[in-house]
Amino acid sequence: MCGLFNGCKELIEIELKAPNVEDLSIMFQGCKKLTKMKNSFGENKNLKDISGMFSGCSSLKKDINTGIANTDKVTNVTGLFKNCENLEGLADIGKWNMAKVEKYKGMFYGCKKLKEPRGINKWKFNKDTKYEQIVENSSLDGLKAAWQGNEAKNTIDN
Numbered sequence: 001m002c003g004l005f006n007g008c009k010e011l012i013e014i015e016l017k018a019p020n021v022e023d024l025s026i027m028f029q030g031c032k033k034l035t036k037m038k039n040s041f042g043e044n045k046n047l048k049d050i051s052g053m054f055s056g057c058s059s060l061k062k063d064i065n066t067g068i069a070n071t072d073k074v075t076n077v078t079g080l081f082k083n084c085e086n087l088e089g090l091a092d093i094g095k096w097n098m099a100k101v102e103k104y105k106g107m108f109y110g111c112k113k114l115k116e117p118r119g120i121n122k123w124k125f126n127k128d129t130k131y132e133q134i135v136e137n138s139s140l141d142g143l144k145a146a147w148q149g150n151e152a153k154n155t156i157d158n
Contacts, residue, residue, distance in 0.1 A: 001018055001021050001023065001024055001027055002023040002024070002025050002026060002027065002049075003025070003026045003027060003029070004027050005027055005028050005031055006026050006027065006028070006029045006030060006031075007029070007030045007031075008028075008030075008031050009030065009031065009032055009033065010033060011028075011031045011033060011034050012033050012034060012035055012036070013034070013035065013036040013037070014028075014034070014036075014037055014038070014039070015037075015038040015039070016037075016038075016039045016040070016067070017039075017040045017041075017042075018040075018041055019040075019041060019042035019043075019044055020042075020044060020046060021041065021044060021046070021047060022046045022047060022048050022049065023047075023048065023049045024041070024047065024049065024050050024053050024068075025049045025050060025051045025052055025053060025076070026051070026052040026053065026055065027053050028053060028054050028057055029052050029053070029054070029055045029056055029057075030055070030056045030057075031056070031057050032056060032057065032058050032059060033059050034057045034059055034060060035059045035060065035061065037060075037064065037065065037066075037067070038065075038067075039065070039066065039067025039068075040067045041067050041068050041069065042069065042070075043069055043070050044068070044069070044070050045070055045072065045073065046073065047068065047070060047071065047073060047074055048073050048074055048075050048076065049074070049075065049076045050068065050071075050074060050076065050077055050080055051076040051077060051078040051079055051080060051103065052078065052079045052080065052082065053066075053080055054066075054080060054081050054084055055079045055080070055081070055082040055083060055084075056082070056083050056084075057081075057084050057087075058083065058084060058085055058086055059086060060084050060086065060087050061086050061087060061088050061089075062088045062089045063089045063090075063091045064087065064089065064090050064091060065090075065091045065092045066090070066092055066093065067092075068092070068093075068096070069092075070097075071096040071097050071098065072097050072099075072100070073100060074096075074097075074098075074100060074101060075100050075101060075102045075103065076101070076102065076103040076104075077098075077101055077103065077104050077107050078103045078104060078105050078106060078107065079105070079106045079107065079109065080107045080108075081107060081108050081109075081111055081114075082106050082107075082108075082109045082110055083109065083110040084110065084111050084114075085110050085111065085112055085113065086113060087111050087113060087114050088113045088114060088115055089114070089115055089117070090114070090117040091117075093117050093119075093120060094117050094118045094119020094120050094122070095119055096123065097124075098123045098124060098125050099124055099125065099126060100126070101125060101126070101129075102126070104125075104129065104133060104134050105133045105134075106133065106134075106136065106137075107133075107134045107135075108134060108135050108138040108140055109136055109137050109138060110137055110138065111138040111139060111140070112137075112138065112139050113139060114138060114139050114140060115139070116140060116142070116143065120140075120143065121143060121146040121147070122146075122150065123147060123150070124150050125147065125150075129147070131143070131144040131147045131148065132144055
């Protein structure tokens, strides 16, 4: 499903169900008028790449539900919400498992209006994660300290 709706500049609303996919990268990239989504990717246990999925979706605003429930195998979230400059809220990402993510640069780049999604401060990453790259040029800069604290807790617990 990689790039399925990439560049659909007139797409405003979509309802999509796709339970068994590995790659959702750049799926809605550049869909500048997209404002409403009702996506369901179910308990997709094979999903690995969601990079750039919503990159450039500048009309997304409040309480956006990505439809992604299982991120246990996801390794790439690079530019996932890059330049979603009007995005204010994400409803369903707080419970994501980020432990296997290896590529994350610019995940929230340009998201200047985004309020901290509930639960995101508890995300746990691998020990080599550069947190500043996830939140650079966004309104979420304060999360770096919370994530570093989670890393310290993980080290003590192990």
